[in-house]
Amino acid sequence: MTTLLYTHPACLEHDTSFGHPECPARLTAILNALRTAPFAALEWRDAPQATVEQLTRIHPRAYIERIFARVPRQGNFALDGDTILSPQSGEAALRAAGAVCAAVDAIVQGEASNAFCAIRPPGHHAEPNQAMGFCLFSNAAIGAAHARVAHGLARVAIIDFDVHHGNGTQAAVERDPGYLYISTHQAYIYPGTGRRGERGIGNIVNIPLLAGSGSADLRHVWRQEIEPALREFKPQLILISAGFDAHHMDPLAELNFNEEDYAWLTRRISAVAADFCAGQVVSILEGGYNLSALAASVAAHVKALMEAPARGHTP
Amino acid sequence: MYEFLKYEVRDAMTADPIAIGPNARLREVEEIFENHDFNGVPVVDDQRRLLGILTKFDLLKAFGLGVHALAPHYDAIMEQPAAAVMTHDPVSVEPRLPLSRLLQKLVEMRTKSLPVVENGRLVGIIARQDVLKALRRATIQHEIPLHQDSPS
Numbered sequence: 001m002t003t004l005l006y007t008h009p010a011c012l013e014h015d016t017s018f019g020h021p022e023c024p025a026r027l028t029a030i031l032n033a034l035r036t037a038p039f040a041a042l043e044w045r046d047a048p049q050a051t052v053e054q055l056t057r058i059h060p061r062a063y064i065e066r067i068f069a070r071v072p073r074q075g076n077f078a079l080d081g082d083t084i085l086s087p088q089s090g091e092a093a094l095r096a097a098g099a100v101c102a103a104v105d106a107i108v109q110g111e112a113s114n115a116f117c118a119i120r121p122p123g124h125h126a127e128p129n130q131a132m133g134f135c136l137f138s139n140a141a142i143g144a145a146h147a148r149v150a151h152g153l154a155r156v157a158i159i160d161f162d163v164h165h166g167n168g169t170q171a172a173v174e175r176d177p178g179y180l181y182i183s184t185h186q187a188y189i190y191p192g193t194g195r196r197g198e199r200g201i202g203n204i205v206n207i208p209l210l211a212g213s214g215s216a217d218l219r220h221v222w223r224q225e226i227e228p229a230l231r232e233f234k235p236q237l238i239l240i241s242a243g244f245d246a247h248h249m250d251p252l253a254e255l256n257f258n259e260e261d262y263a264w265l266t267r268r269i270s271a272v273a274a275d276f277c278a279g280q281v282v283s284i285l286e287g288g289y290n291l292s293a294l295a296a297s298v299a300a301h302v303k304a305l306m307e308a309p310a311r312g313h314t315p
Numbered sequence: 316m317y318e319f320l321k322y323e324v325r326d327a328m329t330a331d332p333i334a335i336g337p338n339a340r341l342r343e344v345e346e347i348f349e350n351h352d353f354n355g356v357p358v359v360d361d362q363r364r365l366l367g368i369l370t371k372f373d374l375l376k377a378f379g380l381g382v383h384a385l386a387p388h389y390d391a392i393m394e395q396p397a398a399a400v401m402t403h404d405p406v407s408v409e410p411r412l413p414l415s416r417l418l419q420k421l422v423e424m425r426t427k428s429l430p431v432v433e434n435g436r437l438v439g440i441i442a443r444q445d446v447l448k449a450l451r452r453a454t455i456q457h458e459i460p461l462h463q464d465s466p467s
Binding site for chain 1: 383
């Protein structure tokens with residue numbers, strides 16, 4: 001089955017100011033990697049803009065208006081020390097959330113078995129009423145809500161392997177049993193949430209990892225915690241908040257994953273998806289700030305998506 | 316050979332060392348480290364009472380990853396006051412402390428220097444290099460060979 005790639009040139013126009021780690025070059029590096037021969041079978045699609053209806057499933061209308069009111073005509077506007085707007089940020093954010101919704105549409109309707117959304121700004125720190133941590137709209141939660149509301153799915157799982165906890169995604173889904181949110185992240189760094197005791201209504205699984213954790217730790221928590229929780233939930237669609245800043249070369253954290261870990265984890269997630277939901281996976285770019293490590297990790301992740309089976313053995 | 320045992324901290328310390336106030340910016344502290352071979356700089360009030368010590372590690376720690384920002388705001392951190400990142404209530408020594416005891420303390424604490432305080436006021440800094448210099452002085456001046464081989 002086909003793997004879709006959603007992206008849009010507007011995502012390259014979101015300018016976070018000189019030297020900012022969440023920079024357009026991240027996406028350029030990723031897209032350059034995905035234009036090489038091994039990825040020829042990828043089906044590229046332009047990301048549409050998210051609709052107000054799609055956004056307001058997660059964010060209050062007043063919040064959305066507040067963000068757009070702060071988009072500068074020129075230069076930059078800092079929502080906080082991390083989160084910077086430029087003139088094209090509004091459209092980029094709409095394309096980012098829109099990519100996820102369009103990917104959900106295509107996958108749920110059977111046009112392909114999985115998709116990767118190569119978008120920025122990232123989303124998992126954006127809470128329903130608070131932009132933060134480079135994030136404006138909660139892309140993964142918006143996509144999950146779209147699957148639930150527009151397609152009537154009862155159970156949507158979100159797996160977040162970005163090195164930072166997805167406080168925004170958690171805040172958006174923690175009171176709805178139709179969502180399962182599982183996050184691995186480094187303990188004691190930004191944003192400070194994601195402790196084990198944060199369990200929502202039993203639908204949140206937080207797995208903080210200590211600085212220095214690597215491949216063996218990832219495999220251990222997959223077998224002990226992630227896979228059992230995922231299988232018990234019986235997802236009808238799996239979304240991935242795919243941040244690649246747990247890579248051992250990333251400058252903003254201290255976990256030690258490598259490209260093969262991302263490929264391995266993607267294969268494991270895809271195997272569960274094959275068992276429960278015809279392999280339906282929508283993966284969404286979050287962080288990752290070492291350009292070459294990011295490009296190589298995304299390549300490994302997307303290759304694993306392209307090679308994923310659509311049908312499993314134990315439905 | 317036992318000359319070293321007679322030394323006190325005051326014999327080897329740097330007296331009246333450079334110190335900073337609690338409101339000195341980290342940018343100024345970094346400049347001090349840039350211009351002097353210090354491991355740490357004492358933080359004092361206007362009476363030169365010791366408030367803390369700000370080491371190179373304290374300075375580095377201020378720029379580390381934390382929960383308040385995804386990426387450290389390096390420029391803003393440089394403008395923080397010394398009081399925000401210094402080590403409070405640091406271990407200090409008295410000027411009359413035998414240098415042998417000071418040596419022991421440095422080794423045990425794995426610290427590179429200690430402030431010297433008399434009557435609550437900063438009077439000096441004693442560092443590893445000062446102790447090594449004192450050891451050299453004590454051993455060079457009074458060296459007696461352990462074995463005096465008789466000429467054959």
